[in-house]
């Protein structure tokens with residue numbers, strides 16, 4: 304496993320909204336309008352990415368064999384830590400046309 308999915312921030316005290324209010328050093332992917340923003344995100348090895356669902360429908364960020372946020376409900380955030388270098392393409396399991404990429408450097 305390249306990464307470990309952390310406990311959703313939403314379960315840690317309701318501070319899930321506000322993608323920039325995550326743990327120190329976390330970068331953010333915003334999910335809205337059936338797309339990941341930005342579509343490609345660069346992060347340092349060991350860094351975290353906060354996937355925040357700003358839309359009105361449930362999404363996932365899923366990279367087969369690498370990471371899976373599982374279902375992120377509207378307004379919720381899931382943090383993923385990336386411990387291995389590499390390029391990880393991911394998609395939404397519910398809407399497979401939604402695609403993104405995390406580049407761990």
Ligand SMILES: [Cu+2]
Nearest residue numbers: 362395397398
């Ligand atoms: Cu989706």
